[in-house]
Amino acid sequence: MEKIKPAALATVPRHVAIIMDGNNRWAKKRLLPGVAGHKAGVDAVRAVIEVCAEARVEVLTLFAFSSENWQRPAEEVGALMELFFTMLRREARRLDENNISLRIIGDRSRFHPELQAAMAEAEALTVGPGRFVLQIAANYGGQWDIAQAAQQLAREVQAGRLQPEEITPSMLQARLATGELPLPDLCIRTGGEHRISNFLLWQLAYAELYFSDLYWPDFKHEAMRVALADFASRQRRFGKTSEQVEAGARA
Numbered sequence: 001m002e003k004i005k006p007a008a009l010a011t012v013p014r015h016v017a018i019i020m021d022g023n024n025r026w027a028k029k030r031l032l033p034g035v036a037g038h039k040a041g042v043d044a045v046r047a048v049i050e051v052c053a054e055a056r057v058e059v060l061t062l063f064a065f066s067s068e069n070w071q072r073p074a075e076e077v078g079a080l081m082e083l084f085f086t087m088l089r090r091e092a093r094r095l096d097e098n099n100i101s102l103r104i105i106g107d108r109s110r111f112h113p114e115l116q117a118a119m120a121e122a123e124a125l126t127v128g129p130g131r132f133v134l135q136i137a138a139n140y141g142g143q144w145d146i147a148q149a150a151q152q153l154a155r156e157v158q159a160g161r162l163q164p165e166e167i168t169p170s171m172l173q174a175r176l177a178t179g180e181l182p183l184p185d186l187c188i189r190t191g192g193e194h195r196i197s198n199f200l201l202w203q204l205a206y207a208e209l210y211f212s213d214l215y216w217p218d219f220k221h222e223a224m225r226v227a228l229a230d231f232a233s234r235q236r237r238f239g240k241t242s243e244q245v246e247a248g249a250r251a
Contacts, residue, residue: 009232013185015059016052016228017207019199020044022191022215029215035079040217042087049100049134051224059133059181063199067107067141084138085115092122101131105177106140107148133181140177142201149175178203186231190216208234 020041027037045062052060064084070077095102104119111119119138152175156162173179184200184207192213196204210227212219 009055009228011232012055012228013057013208013231014182015061015184015186016057017061017063017184017187017200017204018048019063019187019189019197020216020219021189021193023217025191026215026217034076035083037215037217038080038083042083044217044219047220048224049132051221051228053098053100053132055228057132059135059184061105061135061137061178061184061200063137063140063197065106065138065140066198067139067144068198070110070139081112081115085118088115088118088122092125095122095134096126099128099131100126101128101133102126103133103135104138105135105145106138107144108139110139135178135181137177137199141198142196142203143198145177145200146172146202148177149173173202176202183207185236186210186227188212188227190214190219206236208236 023037023041024034025037026040027034030036048062049060065080069080092102102122104123108116108119149172153162153167153172157164157167178200183203183205187196187200187204187207188210189196190212192211194211196209200207208231210230212223212227214223
């Protein structure tokens with residue numbers, strides 16, 4: 001396959017969201033423990049960051065650990081937490097040196113205090129304006145996100161600062177975990193599954209969906225470039241007709 005150059009793409013998504021699926025199946029296929037797949041997936045994370053950065057994507061959100069993943073075997077969850085902690089310690093300075101700002105979204109209350117501290121330290125180290133944003137969703141669920149945004153609005157109503165009839169979709173959206181960032185334009189899921197699994201439920205309302213049969217550890221540079229090229233080939237209508245979109249593009 002001819003290498004797809006990001007500069008040749010007609011349209012580049014501002015925000016890419018990825019459900020990194022297939023780590024366990026990748027490891028099982030190789031007769032390895034599940035955590036080996038998660039470790040191998042780190043190389044795919046690096047590859048995807050590189051491609052998104054060179055294509056001038058502004059935000060990359062990775063679904064690292066869902067609120068439902070606590071139901072997995074305790075040894076796997078423990079290994080994932082250790083891997084997360086290690087990567088935060090090891091990669092934060094590298095992210096900062098490469099002008100990448102790290103954000104972590106989700107309910108942190110269930111994580112060990114030491115891991116919570118590592119999250120805050122990595123975010124503080126990499127903060128800065130105009131940077132490529134790497135957003136990690138950890139103990140995150142789309143339903144939780146909408147509920148916590150609704151709770152914020154309810155407290156404002158309770159305090160008398162807001163009337164229920166004044167609440168708008170944009171007000172709720174601003175209180176989501178991703179509030180001030182652009183909405184995802186493209187959502188990728190690897191591993192062959194065709195669902196979004198409680199990921200960014202509100203935010204993905206108009207995102208283009210792209211499904212890959214590759215397991216996450218195998219989703220590297222060229223696979224990401226192919227996904228971006230597929231996005232560039234699509235016409236995004238947002239409720240309009242094709243004729244209206246084409247007329248607007250000519251204007």
